[in-house]
Amino acid sequence: MESLTFRHTTKKPLAGSLPNAITGVVASGNLEILLERVLPPDACEVAIETPIAGYGDVWEAVVADFVARAQPGGLRISINDGGARPDTVSLRLLQGARLMEV
Amino acid sequence: MAGERAASTDPDALSWYEATARQRVVALADPGSFREFLPPTERRMSPHLPLFDLPRAFDDGIVVGRATLDGSPILIAAQEGRFMGGAFGEVHGAKLVGLLRAALELTPRAVLILFDTGGVRLQEANAGETAIAETMRAIVDVRAAGIPVIGLIGGRAGCYGGGGLIAGTCSRLAVSEGGRISVSGPEVIETNKGAEEFDSRDRALVWRTMGGKHRRLTGGADAFCADTVSAFRRAALDLIGRAPSFDLETLEAEQARLEARVARFGDCRDATDVWRRLGVNDPETVPAMDTDAFTATVARVREADHDAR
Amino acid sequence: MTLAEILGSLFPDGHSVTVREGLVGGSGPFAGNSLAIVGVDGDTPLGIDGALTLARSVLDTVRAGGRTPILVVVDSDSQRMSRRDELLGLNEGLAHLAKALLLADRSGHPTIGLIYGHSAAGAFIATALATRVLAALPGADPSVMDLPSVARVTKLPLDRLTEMARSTPVFAPGLDNMVATGAVHAVLDPEQPLHGQIRDLIAGLEPGDARDRLGAERGGRPMAQAIADAVIDQARSG
Numbered sequence: 001m002e003s004l005t006f007r008h009t010t011k012k013p014l015a016g017s018l019p020n021a022i023t024g025v026v027a028s029g030n031l032e033i034l035l036e037r038v039l040p041p042d043a044c045e046v047a048i049e050t051p052i053a054g055y056g057d058v059w060e061a062v063v064a065d066f067v068a069r070a071q072p073g074g075l076r077i078s079i080n081d082g083g084a085r086p087d088t089v090s091l092r093l094l095q096g097a098r099l100m101e102v
Numbered sequence: 103m104a105g106e107r108a109a110s111t112d113p114d115a116l117s118w119y120e121a122t123a124r125q126r127v128v129a130l131a132d133p134g135s136f137r138e139f140l141p142p143t144e145r146r147m148s149p150h151l152p153l154f155d156l157p158r159a160f161d162d163g164i165v166v167g168r169a170t171l172d173g174s175p176i177l178i179a180a181q182e183g184r185f186m187g188g189a190f191g192e193v194h195g196a197k198l199v200g201l202l203r204a205a206l207e208l209t210p211r212a213v214l215i216l217f218d219t220g221g222v223r224l225q226e227a228n229a230g231e232t233a234i235a236e237t238m239r240a241i242v243d244v245r246a247a248g249i250p251v252i253g254l255i256g257g258r259a260g261c262y263g264g265g266g267l268i269a270g271t272c273s274r275l276a277v278s279e280g281g282r283i284s285v286s287g288p289e290v291i292e293t294n295k296g297a298e299e300f301d302s303r304d305r306a307l308v309w310r311t312m313g314g315k316h317r318r319l320t321g322g323a324d325a326f327c328a329d330t331v332s333a334f335r336r337a338a339l340d341l342i343g344r345a346p347s348f349d350l351e352t353l354e355a356e357q358a359r360l361e362a363r364v365a366r367f368g369d370c371r372d373a374t375d376v377w378r379r380l381g382v383n384d385p386e387t388v389p390a391m392d393t394d395a396f397t398a399t400v401a402r403v404r405e406a407d408h409d410a411r
Numbered sequence: 412m413t414l415a416e417i418l419g420s421l422f423p424d425g426h427s428v429t430v431r432e433g434l435v436g437g438s439g440p441f442a443g444n445s446l447a448i449v450g451v452d453g454d455t456p457l458g459i460d461g462a463l464t465l466a467r468s469v470l471d472t473v474r475a476g477g478r479t480p481i482l483v484v485v486d487s488d489s490q491r492m493s494r495r496d497e498l499l500g501l502n503e504g505l506a507h508l509a510k511a512l513l514l515a516d517r518s519g520h521p522t523i524g525l526i527y528g529h530s531a532a533g534a535f536i537a538t539a540l541a542t543r544v545l546a547a548l549p550g551a552d553p554s555v556m557d558l559p560s561v562a563r564v565t566k567l568p569l570d571r572l573t574e575m576a577r578s579t580p581v582f583a584p585g586l587d588n589m590v591a592t593g594a595v596h597a598v599l600d601p602e603q604p605l606h607g608q609i610r611d612l613i614a615g616l617e618p619g620d621a622r623d624r625l626g627a628e629r630g631g632r633p634m635a636q637a638i639a640d641a642v643i644d645q646a647r648s649g
Binding site: 149154199231235286291300312364411 | 459460463466467470473474490492493494495496497498499500501502503504505506507509510511513514517518532533535536537540541554555556561564565567575579580581582583584588589591592593594620622623626631632633634635636638639640641642643645646647649
């Protein structure tokens with residue numbers, strides 16, 4: 001298993017007040033994402049556990065793109081990966097952020 | 103968890119087979135009533151899977167908590183068949199055991215178990231096997247206290263191995279076409295006894311032998327549902343209202359029921375032979391029947407309904 | 412120990428226990444009462460027919476009353492793997508046997524398991540693991556699945572699994588590992604009369620299910636008890 005953590009500063013906090021949410025399932029080619037509103041409003045942290053080592057730069061790019069688009073300030077995001085493709089990861093991250101925007 | 107609210111969908115439209123464990127629980131219970139115990143934020147994950155370089159799940163593949171169903175308090179557990187085949191590991195099993203033990207104190211109207219499991223998680227085999235034994239003992243304790251334990255089976259992993267034994271311990275079972283109940287899975291039988299004994303690639307054979315329709319017709323399940331969350335909800339409410347007690351009388355009736363089944367169908371090679379002997383006119387048409395037609399067929403089979411479980 | 416040796420050590424004054432097609436049944440005089448015996452011998456797989464035979468015997472003991480203890484002796488294969496057994500609802504048959512044993516225990520008949528050979532999977536759950544207290548004799552070999560099969564399913568090399576099995580009791584087959592997880596309560600001494608050892612087990616029966624506590628104490632199931640307790644705590648506090 002490989003552990004990766006990425007920390008970002010956002011321009012604004014994510015809208016909404018939901019304290020936490022979870023989306024997805026750990027399965028082959030899929031992943032689960034747990035989102036918790038526990039950080040300062042301009043901070044976002046994404047921690048990933050993945051069985052497929054050696055793709056740190058891909059994860060870094062996907063996470064950076066998500067943070068730029070969603071501005072998920074205040075969120076700690078934890079991912080259990082089952083070997084999802086980057087487009088699946090992006091989709092799930094955006095789904096997760098939408099869940100929190102209530 | 104709060105996020106489940108957004109994940110819930112119309113129970114009339116939501117396929118039980120396709121839904122996740124979380125979606126099933128939230129859509130089955132009264133809206134907004136579900137409260138999870140040991141939610142994913144607590145990160146009670148398997149301590150063993152990392153040894154095998156396998157990913158973990160925040161809930162270890164089972165959602166447990168309390169809710170209301172038509173206003174009555176229930177305890178509810180749902181296995182996630184897509185994570186490790188819904189199999190029983192140490193944490194997964196202990197969450198179900200804890201829920202059942204809690205039922206003795208809380209005396210809910212019922213405990214619902216939404217099965218979706220291949221049985222024991224081999225990477226934690228001894229813990230999973232022991233947890234299954236603990237679960238069965240706890241179910242018996244809960245039933246003896248007068249609390250119905252209802253199993254709902256219609257997920258993609260079916261209900262196999264020790265899961266099948268737990269199901270057989272419940273007060274009542276509801277099953278859909280997609281639900282399969284069995285001890286040895288098709289691949290296990292084929293691996294050990296050869297394809298002549300069981301050809302696991304013959305999917306029609308799998309459904310005929312282990313599927314929801316066969317179990318319902320022979321009295322292995324007490325209700326047959328269309329593949330929607332609302333159908334399972336209606337079935338659960340109905341079954342809670344007519345759960346058999348757990349006592350010597352019930353088990354002697356079950357003994358007689360199962361002995362009669364073996365005596366009557368013990369020489370049958372195929373499920374269609376069993377269905378013919380049960381009085382089904384065109385047994386070959388059963389697999390293709392829709393829910394209404396199948397329900398009408400079941401109504402004519404005496405063995406399908408009983409209090410002997 | 413063989414079944415004959417076990418029965419000789421349990422019942423020095425004789426007994427009525429017989430074995431038919433691998434299924435054990437009968438009784439013998441025991442501590443001023445009698446001790447009922449059911450079980451599986453000779454590494455026999457347990458199918459629906461056998462499960463119903465054993466269950467009938469257990470229910471007969473319950474109906475007769477008298478708090479007669481029931482000893483479940485086990486040297487079985489796994490559940491019988493066949494199309495016929497599954498067609499006939501093996502899950503109901505095995506669950507029925509387990510329920511009969513659990514009912515007996517609830518009805519005042521102490522249930523004791525004694526594994527002296529092999530047992531696995533569904534057969535193990537429906538017999539030995541459905542008793543109140545499970546004892547073993549040295550040389551017993553309970554398992555969920557043998558390591559070569561685990562290697563096939565997990566796609567891990569057998570030599571690595573064998574290495575892992577030394578330090579990780581949670582998945583490896585064998586008596587020591589089942590003791591560590593709390594499934595087996597005690598290992599008996601074959602050099603001492605079993606009569607007294609079984610009598611002591613019955614005298615020391617505790618209420619409730621001790622297996623997750625034993626698993627925590629022995630280190631074979633480090634988390635199960637704490638998880639179950641945490642669920643109960645959160646259920647209480649609503």
